[in-house]
Amino acid sequence: MNNQPLIRLKAITKRFKGVIANDAVDFDLYPGEVHTLLGENGAGKSTLMHILSGLVQPDSGSIEIRGESVNIRSPYDSLRHGIGMVYQHFALVPNLTVIENIILGFEEGLILNRKRTESVLKQIFKEFELSLPLDEKISNLSVGERQRVEIAKALFHRSDVLILDEPTSVLTPIESEELFNTVFSMRRMGKAVVFITHKLKETIGISDRISILKLGKKVAEMSGEDLRQVGEEEGYRRIFDVMFDNTQLPKDTTTIKRSSEEMPILELDQVVCLGNFGEMRLKKLSLKLNKGEIFGIAGVDGNGQKELAEILAGQRKVVSGRLILDGNDITHEEGAGTRTDLGISYITDDRMQEGCALSMSVAENSILRLFKRPPFSRRKIMNKANINRHAEALIREFDIKVSGPDVDVGTLSGGNIQKILLARELSLHPKVLVCNKPTQGLDAKTTRYVKDRLQQESVRGTAVLFISSDLDELLSCSDRIGVLYDGELLDIVNRCDANRENIGKLMLGIRQ
Amino acid sequence: MLFEEALFVTVLASTLRGSMPMLLAALGETYAESAGILNLGIEGMMVAGAFASFLVGLQTNMVPLGFLGAAIIGAVLGGIIGFLVIGLRLNQIVVGLGMTVFTSAFCNLLHRIIFGSQFPMLWGAGMTTEIPVLSKIPIIGQPLFNQHWLVYVTLALVPVLYFLLYRTSLGLRIRAVGETPWAADASGVNVYGIRYLTIILAGVLASTGGAFLAIGDLAFFIPDMVKGRGYIAIVVVMLGRWNPIKVFLGSLLFGFALSLTSALQVAGLKVSPDFILTMPYLVVILTLIIIAKSTSLPAALCVPYKRGE
Ligand SMILES: Nc1ncnc2c1ncn2[C@@H]1O[C@H](COP(=O)(O)OP(=O)(O)OP(=O)(O)O)[C@@H](O)[C@H]1O
Ligand SMILES: [Mg+2]
Numbered sequence: 001m002n003n004q005p006l007i008r009l010k011a012i013t014k015r016f017k018g019v020i021a022n023d024a025v026d027f028d029l030y031p032g033e034v035h036t037l038l039g040e041n042g043a044g045k046s047t048l049m050h051i052l053s054g055l056v057q058p059d060s061g062s063i064e065i066r067g068e069s070v071n072i073r074s075p076y077d078s079l080r081h082g083i084g085m086v087y088q089h090f091a092l093v094p095n096l097t098v099i100e101n102i103i104l105g106f107e108e109g110l111i112l113n114r115k116r117t118e119s120v121l122k123q124i125f126k127e128f129e130l131s132l133p134l135d136e137k138i139s140n141l142s143v144g145e146r147q148r149v150e151i152a153k154a155l156f157h158r159s160d161v162l163i164l165d166e167p168t169s170v171l172t173p174i175e176s177e178e179l180f181n182t183v184f185s186m187r188r189m190g191k192a193v194v195f196i197t198h199k200l201k202e203t204i205g206i207s208d209r210i211s212i213l214k215l216g217k218k219v220a221e222m223s224g225e226d227l228r229q230v231g232e233e234e235g236y237r238r239i240f241d242v243m244f245d246n247t248q249l250p251k252d253t254t255t256i257k258r259s260s261e262e263m264p265i266l267e268l269d270q271v272v273c274l275g276n277f278g279e280m281r282l283k284k285l286s287l288k289l290n291k292g293e294i295f296g297i298a299g300v301d302g303n304g305q306k307e308l309a310e311i312l313a314g315q316r317k318v319v320s321g322r323l324i325l326d327g328n329d330i331t332h333e334e335g336a337g338t339r340t341d342l343g344i345s346y347i348t349d350d351r352m353q354e355g356c357a358l359s360m361s362v363a364e365n366s367i368l369r370l371f372k373r374p375p376f377s378r379r380k381i382m383n384k385a386n387i388n389r390h391a392e393a394l395i396r397e398f399d400i401k402v403s404g405p406d407v408d409v410g411t412l413s414g415g416n417i418q419k420i421l422l423a424r425e426l427s428l429h430p431k432v433l434v435c436n437k438p439t440q441g442l443d444a445k446t447t448r449y450v451k452d453r454l455q456q457e458s459v460r461g462t463a464v465l466f467i468s469s470d471l472d473e474l475l476s477c478s479d480r481i482g483v484l485y486d487g488e489l490l491d492i493v494n495r496c497d498a499n500r501e502n503i504g505k506l507m508l509g510i511r512q
Numbered sequence: 513m514l515f516e517e518a519l520f521v522t523v524l525a526s527t528l529r530g531s532m533p534m535l536l537a538a539l540g541e542t543y544a545e546s547a548g549i550l551n552l553g554i555e556g557m558m559v560a561g562a563f564a565s566f567l568v569g570l571q572t573n574m575v576p577l578g579f580l581g582a583a584i585i586g587a588v589l590g591g592i593i594g595f596l597v598i599g600l601r602l603n604q605i606v607v608g609l610g611m612t613v614f615t616s617a618f619c620n621l622l623h624r625i626i627f628g629s630q631f632p633m634l635w636g637a638g639m640t641t642e643i644p645v646l647s648k649i650p651i652i653g654q655p656l657f658n659q660h661w662l663v664y665v666t667l668a669l670v671p672v673l674y675f676l677l678y679r680t681s682l683g684l685r686i687r688a689v690g691e692t693p694w695a696a697d698a699s700g701v702n703v704y705g706i707r708y709l710t711i712i713l714a715g716v717l718a719s720t721g722g723a724f725l726a727i728g729d730l731a732f733f734i735p736d737m738v739k740g741r742g743y744i745a746i747v748v749v750m751l752g753r754w755n756p757i758k759v760f761l762g763s764l765l766f767g768f769a770l771s772l773t774s775a776l777q778v779a780g781l782k783v784s785p786d787f788i789l790t791m792p793y794l795v796v797i798l799t800l801i802i803i804a805k806s807t808s809l810p811a812a813l814c815v816p817y818k819r820g821e
Pocket of ligand 2: 045046047088165413414415
């Protein structure tokens with residue numbers, strides 16, 4: 001390997017109010033390597049990369065690019081040094097088109113020259129096997145596509161360095177594979193890739209080097225090759241050792257056996273609903289959820305999962321059919337607040353837009369939709385002390401990395417924002433819990449914890465509708481799995497009969 | 513027949529002339545709002561522009577210098593608003609309204625100090641420029657091609673500003689900044705620079721609009737002559753959905769309402785003049801009712817930006 005690093009971060013330190021996000025971190029990046037950054041939620045991974053991309057200014061430390069000391073004062077500087085970043089929460093303008101987003105900031109000349117841009121992009125798409133609808137607005141794209149737009153943007157800038165901040169936590173397994181292919185072709189071309197993830201399997205699979213952050217400090221650097229040689233189990237153990245201070249791998253505890261008597265609590269009867277463009281998304285879907293079960297919904301993204309969750313949460317109209325909760329027809333009792341009051345909680349997969357009010361405090365977010373209830377308010381007057389106590393309890397319970405309940409949610413790390421959302425909805429002990437990709441962006445320990453909590457909720461009698469595109473996750477904790485394909489429930493498989501093959505086939509629409 | 517033709521000509525000419533102050537202000541506002549700044553100081557900027565143009569014109573006895581003076585004052589006021597809402601990140605609504613209240617009162621005061629209760633005329637102001645051949649076209653020739661030079665400039669500005677906003681890199685950056693400033697910043701766009709640019713442009717155009725009122729259309733200054741045209745401009749911008757061409761059409765609508773007011777008065781209709789005078793504002797309310805439901809504002813309108821927050 002080349003012995004001159006492309007990028008060298010030296011003793012980078014960054015403090016925010018009340019937290020030290022990076023504490024004298026050294027980080028090298030060589031051409032033609034994939035350098036993975038691991039660490040718990042809030043360990044400082046995004047912050048370190050934001051410093052490299054110019055979005056955050058370090059308090060101290062220095063940056064060298066190709067051996068020369070540089071001063072990165074803004075994203076502009078960073079981009080001109082050939083550094084491209086795919087942000088954890090995409091830096092795209094939703095109501096501009098794909099092509100407009102790609103050229104933004106890198107337009108040549110005053111008058112936009114579409115033809116030239118298009119031919120450059122065609123070349124890049126061919127080189128990296130990408131494809132994108134150039135004239136579609138970003139808001140109409142799936143998350144996977146949005147991510148490809150960001151990657152295309154970095155490639156369009158001819159970046160030598162690509163930083164990917166948790167790219168796979170929003171991708172389906174198939175999309176992840178495609179992403180890895182792009183990453184590998186970049187590596188072949190001598191570009192360098194920084195990869196942030198919480199998934200250990202892919203870490204070992206694709207990394208040349210691995211750095212682990214813990215509470216802002218860099219605590220270890222490992223070689224990917226070494227880990228691959230010692231085998232997966234041992235590799236995981238080594239990583240866990242440093243990340244969480246214990247050698248014990250969290251065990252799958254999904255062996256709790258529950259009584260199998262069926263007590264339907266929620267029933268969907270021939271439900272039809274429409275998508276954002278008036279197209280039919282759920283086609284006469286019928287489903288019975290039993291008390292105390294975890295019902296997994298498998299399926300390739302975009303087959304009606306989002307719509308299913310939203311009609312239950314009261315955020316989307318049911319065109320025909322009925323929703324029955326505990327024997328009562330609730331089809332027309334719409335609105336998120338109403339449904340929460342009825343006992344249906346919803347953990348959305350879109351924490352930034354729908355899940356949290358980013359400019360409000362942790363305390364306020366912990367009681368969204370609950371603020372009318374005692375003890376949080378009496379006679380329309382909020383009780384701040386009670387709200388703060390509640391928030392503090394959740395912070396402790398979910399180990400949320402935040403200096404206090406008054407901090408704005410928008411400043412938290414991605415995983416910690418997700419924890420707030422989970423903490424709030426789980427604290428309600430609802431009758432029905434609808435969760436869409438609840439573990440996205442969470443570190444391994446917290447993922448384990450959340451799955452345990454879902455188990456506990458179900459033991460307590462809650463019916464959990466667990467939507468995910470991660471098959472392994474579904475197989476490990478669902479009692480039954482329904483496969484959603486093109487707005488229909490193709491089949492429902494009991495846990496004992498479910499395996500990767502038969503569910504995988506159903507996901508592609510192949511009925512046995 | 514002759515009377516009808518005369519009425520038509522008058523209404524056409526005065527629609528065009530009457531819509532100019534709003535159009536100029538609204539074009540500037542289109543840019544500011546597209547970049548995320550709601551400029552409620554627009555009304556005050558128009559008043560300041562009207563007064564400055566009149567004062568400078570009177571002092572130097574050169575009308576064009578009056579327009580220049582107005583433009584400079586507009587740029588300064590735009591810069592001040594910019595500093596307050598971009599630099600200090602103060603609330604745009606408070607700053608804008610404050611600017612309007614302050615400049616209106618200040619111009620009023622200054623006018624009183626300088627002129628007492630007199631309203632002198634500025635000789636040479638309000639002159640039209642006849643375009644050779646075209647103004648000879650029957651009927652429409654005079655109303656369309658015998659107008660003040662600023663009318664021609666403003667009309668030419670409409671397609672230029674449209675092109676700039678929707679077909680150039682600058683326009684793309686402006687729209688990105690108004691929608692998702694942090695994404696624009698992360699793409700290497702200078703968010704603060706773009707916002708300063710648009711608010712200063714908005715100031716220049718609003719003040720020039722005010723100047724047109726005082727020394728383009730008329731030839732004197734009265735402190736309350738702007739009469740809510742700035743606020744109407746804001747409505748026009750929403751009506752036109754941040755598209756300079758549609759903003760132009762919207763301005764014409766209000767110009768028409770204004771000119772009908774005078775035409776009806778001239779025609780001696782037996783309606784209360786007070787009612788006739790409320791017409792333009794009725795149009796405002798009606799349009800607001802119609803568009804209110806379907807307007808999607810630039811997402812970052814009124815939201816200050818600070819990197820890393
Ligand atoms: N703008 C900010 N203001 C205040 N605190 C911040 C800000 N940005 C980050 N932090 C804090 O810095 C710490 C590190 O955050 P960072 O986003 O780097 O974590 P991360 O490792 O990316 O975590 P995750 O895996 O959850 O994305 C967190 O405690 C976070 O709350
Ligand atoms: Mg992060």
